[in-house]
Amino acid sequence: MKEQIILYNGPNSPFGRKTKITSLVQEINLEEKIINVYESDFLDKHNPLRKIPTLVVNSLTIMDSDNICLYLDSISKKNTLFPKKNYWQIMTLTSIANGLMESVLERRMETVRTDNEKSNNFINKQETRIIKTIKWLESNWDNYNENYLTMDQIAIACALDYTIFRFNDKWKAESSKLNKWFSEFIKKDFMKSTTPYDK
Numbered sequence: 727m728k729e730q731i732i733l734y735n736g737p738n739s740p741f742g743r744k745t746k747i748t749s750l751v752q753e754i755n756l757e758e759k760i761i762n763v764y765e766s767d768f769l770d771k772h773n774p775l776r777k778i779p780t781l782v783v784n785s786l787t788i789m790d791s792d793n794i795c796l797y798l799d800s801i802s803k804k805n806t807l808f809p810k811k812n813y814w815q816i817m818t819l820t821s822i823a824n825g826l827m828e829s830v831l832e833r834r835m836e837t838v839r840t841d842n843e844k845s846n847n848f849i850n851k852q853e854t855r856i857i858k859t860i861k862w863l864e865s866n867w868d869n870y871n872e873n874y875l876t877m878d879q880i881a882i883a884c885a886l887d888y889t890i891f892r893f894n895d896k897w898k899a900e901s902s903k904l905n906k907w908f909s910e911f912i913k914k915d916f917m918k919s920t921t922p923y924d925k
């Protein structure tokens with residue numbers, strides 16, 4: 727039976743963007759459905775956490791962006807984005823990028839709360855983590871092989887672009903190596919066609 731793959735995604739989820747990019751790079755045909763996760767009760771039956779991205783492959787549900795990317799990579803005939811040689815380094819850098827996305831997202835959710843509900847302590851904690859993580863990426867930067875794309879590069883680029891989208895781009899002036907790499911990476915078709923937007 728031919729597999730029917732549906733990717734439930736949002737218009738600006740950095741986690742979802744990683745999965746969409748993986749499908750493009752690995753040439754996996756899927757149907758992407760852009761949903762409003764907060765109004766999508768139907769998602770509960772696939773994923774009780776009701777989060778995007780969620781991938782549904784016939785009767786199988788795969789959740790969490792890393793699992794989805796690993797799955798899409800595993801059914802592709804293209805070069806793997808997770809080469810064995812650097813597997814743990816790629817996974818760790820991807821987790822660091824995921825953590826950056828999470829902090830930018832958490833900060834954003836807190837800033838849009840009403841004044842009597844929001845915690846400035848919480849916002850400051852997220853901002854410190856965002857700045858610290860980008861500084862760490864800059865000081866541990868090891869130039870990538872431009873001819874071989876790996877998952878961590880996609881994740882870091884999505885995290886930095888999401889930082890610009892929801893926080894600011896001050897990191898660019900303070901992180902020259904990272905910025906030099908990012909400015910080129912962002913020109914790739916798969917980055918341009920997945921730019922986050924507000925619906």
Ligand SMILES: N[C@@H](CCC(=O)N[C@@H](CS)C(=O)NCC(=O)O)C(=O)O
Pocket residue numbers: 736738739740741742763764776777778779789790791792824831
């Ligand atoms: N660890 C998850 C994180 C996914 C996530 O946080 N998604 C957000 C959107 S960016 C979401 O669905 N939030 C809905 C909610 O919190 O109710 C992954 O990597 O897929």
